[in-house]
Amino acid sequence: MRFIPLLAVAASLAITPVAGHATSLHTHWEQYKAGRAFRHLSADGQKALGDILKAHDLLSAGNTDAAIPALYDANKRLVAAGNASKKFNAAESALQPAPQHAPAAAHVAGAAPDVWIPVGGEFIASETLAPEKKAAIATANKQLQSGDTQQAAQSMQIVGEDVDFIVALAPLAQTQGALNRATVFTEGRQTKDALDALDQALNGLVFVSQDFVETSIPSTKSAPKAK
Template identity: 65%
Template sequence: MRLIASLAVVTGLVAAPLGAHAASLHTDWEKYKVTRAFNHLSADGQRAMADILNAKQILDGGQTDAAIPALYDATKRLTAAGKANNKFMAAENSLQPAPQHPAPNGHVAGTTPVAWVPVGGEVIGSETLAPEKKAAISTANTQLKAGKTQQAAQTLQVVAEDADFIMAITPLDQTLGAVNRATVFTEARHPKEASAALQQIIDNLVFVSEDFAETAIPDQGQSAPARK
């Protein structure tokens, strides 16, 4: 990424006016920010959330046996996510929820620091975007839900600064506990109770801004493009 950006700087200075060069640098930087934001996500956390959503859909259909593998996988992946470097410690009342997803009315945020894992994200674009950019955002969000982070980053190359990325984080221990309860209910053939336990995980997701992610959530150390 650094090499590509450096080449852009050199060729831009030779072949383009300063204004066009600055615009190109800005676009390169915005594209880098998209990729960097996605690097904050936990791969295991993303897969665990996909397992949780899959299990809930099966349970909502009244099935239990078919949901058990997804619940087991969710537990294993959440445990792995807890050992990786993408998690971070924070009290819920210190988080800065994104305005697009405020906390539910009456919700009281915890004051004790706990481990949080980034398990998903959402790309938000304005209503005035061109149709092709709206389509790209829709596709990218579908890819993010499926855990296809790199593909989503590529899809968003055409959007750049015209969209905002907000990240879904989940409290690790609380989420593991809910999955364990759901597993017990599922094994006991109580799909409604199991689904309700998984719904608690969805309800307890906190969405934070890209700026918050930059300061609080570790990433994989991708180098930034040169900025002038």
């Protein structure tokens, strides 16, 4: 899988600026290139992805009943994301996958148009970064998985601008289909089949550069806030 390994990043670290630095923090973050990409992320899409990951964890741990509400929430949030403006239409073959998360060599990109939702992102740490900066990036990636862009922005303040940001796109129809199958299997206590369906949803994500997303989705004034 291309997204699940991110679950192994370091535990979250809260980095909260003092009130007197709020204005300078905001100005600095707006200038940072990943801040631009945040404005294109779907708030409902981010939450849906978090619900999918949560359901996957619960099913893997054998907590089938507890996974059902997360699956329901993911379904509702995907519907909301599909009705919002943070999306675009394109064939998968027209996307430009980021080399850090390239599709499997045997994967054949579809040529039929689909609706794509920007459901998350990932900061890419270079090998030359100091350990504390790599830790901050790991924390920010974990916060992004939870849809908390504000905390991710705060965590990234110590890193600076020398880092890449890639965006995870979910094909709406394919993801909804996999999620519906996972829900039916979970309700039927068919855990393995449910996990396979969620794996299909996660493996369907395509990671692209922030520049690609910026040319595909019109700009908005502010980053989505976590609910």
